Amino acid sequence: MNRPANSSIHHPGTELYDMGLDDIVNDLAVPEPELAGPKPGVLKRLHRRFSVLGLIGLVLVVFWLIIAVIGPWIAPYKSGALSSVDVFAGSSHAFLLGTDYLGRDMLSRILYGTRYTVGLALAAALMASLIGTFFGLIAAVSGRWVDEILSRLFDALISIPSKVLALVVIAAFGSSIPMLMGVAALAYIPGAFRISRSLAVNLMTLEYVQVARARGERLFYIARVEVLPNMIHPMLADFGLRFVFIVLLLSGLSFLGLGVQPPNADWGSLVRENIGGLAEGALAVMMPAIAIATLTIGVNLLIDNLRRRGGRGQGAAQ
């Protein structure tokens, strides 16, 4: 018998982007003839694949990814250097984004922090997606009991709100970089599991999978060759969303003082450190917050765009 693809408990956030068919239909209203003859220029092709908002998202994401890699090299000061006696200074030539509560250069602090925010979240999102997809595939291809047990287990994990789960683990193990990465991954594995499982369960009912089964292929082969390649695209979109949620989770933890510990700082800790400058509206507290917002909004715009426009190429598969 075929199993239901969805059960009662959903992961908060995963439904947010169920835009439905109509958006794809909407976008199709813009005529898009396949150009014959000379190949369209790069700009034109970009424009065809991305809306203006999607392009803004792409630029923001690429920008922060590059900063995450080269940030420490282009930073004008060392991360912890006390470079000014003036605390919470405004923007000046020497300090483009002002100084923080100890008189450190804010631009350098943010550039160094990018590695923690982006890098940690990227690693955690990767772990969550890989592990979740792995178990989702196992649940979908193997027998009823394995599926039932895995589903119950991950449903239980889902019912602990991610921030609360993170707090429990930090209470038990303390806060360190590997621990933060682990806990963020742990909190979002169940979501990835649910999505990959329901995708795989739907794929398992298709004819070519039935044929492969009838041929006598092993389960591992079916999972790897028949099912996995067909769920890559939605899983990539899901990966982007998971990344956003993890960025928000980790910076929230850092904001509470339970995330990345001083002297290192991600953007969340930077907001926390400089919260004293809030009354003066200091740049030091606004800039890291803006950095977080631009990163997450950028990813969201990009994913939203990819889902709508990407639906066209792959639409038939779903």
Added chain:
Amino acid sequence: MKAHASRLIAARLGLALLTLLIVSAVVFGITGLLPGDAAQQALGQAATPEAVTALRHQFGLDQPALQRYFEWLYLVVSGNFGTSLSNSLPVSQLIATRLPNSLMLAGLTALVSVPVALFIGISSAMFRGSLLDRVLNVLTLSTVAVPEFLIATIAVLVFAVKLRWLPALSYLSEVSSFGGLLRIYAMPVMTLCCVLVAQMARMTRAAVLDQLNASYVEMAILKGASPMRVVLRHVLPNTIGPIANAVALSLSYLFGGVVIVESIFNYPGLASLMVDAVTNRDMPLVQGCVMVFCAAYLLLVLIADLAQIVSNPRLRQR
């Protein structure tokens, strides 16, 4: 004739209890078994091994893990979460003093956010593809991606620092009149509403659109029903289930959101109690808070499931 529905409800209830049981095992596993141990922590690094052994015996830490789990579970079921390590009050008493505050905050937030979100979601679904829909889409997409602490800090900056309309911190003792209530709750509720409304509106929109694509809607339009009538009389009754689900999911997000909001505004609720407990590594208190959070989450999901069953005549009358 309602045997089917009541069987469904019973199954859901059993599932929720099973999930809660698994959650309790996970929480106990993380907090009680893996890390060093509570006796060593209570006595500090300088304690003699004899003293640690004696305290371990007193705490019952020398018993087998499974036995400790079942003893703990028995106590939890009877409402006894143990004693807080940091101020030696019963955990259940601490939770009981804080829970009403959190419920008040959550209740007010739900009261404000649900109608607003439903209005936004339904109207953007009705006018899909219009400028209004697109603007709302980008607006909600961006709000979902902004961390709560950013919204909260901006709110403090604007309303407490610049305009001086509202106090930056919540002191519940000052609540004496409706105006006082408004002043205390305005900012926390507003912060929570921002993200919540965005999430809920997106899910509501998706649910309504899902129905708008159904063939009975086409039939109604062909019959000549006005768009207003189609949405209000034909579509809405069919979306009660999905919308209830969306509302429950978004409200469950509250449990994560309050963690940040309560600590920013120094609001004496359950979540700030838990953050303090995590900072002090007060395990019994952490365990108690998590169990309350998870029970509340499961209760919400259960209510949504029931709403779905009750609002669906096919399930109700078979």
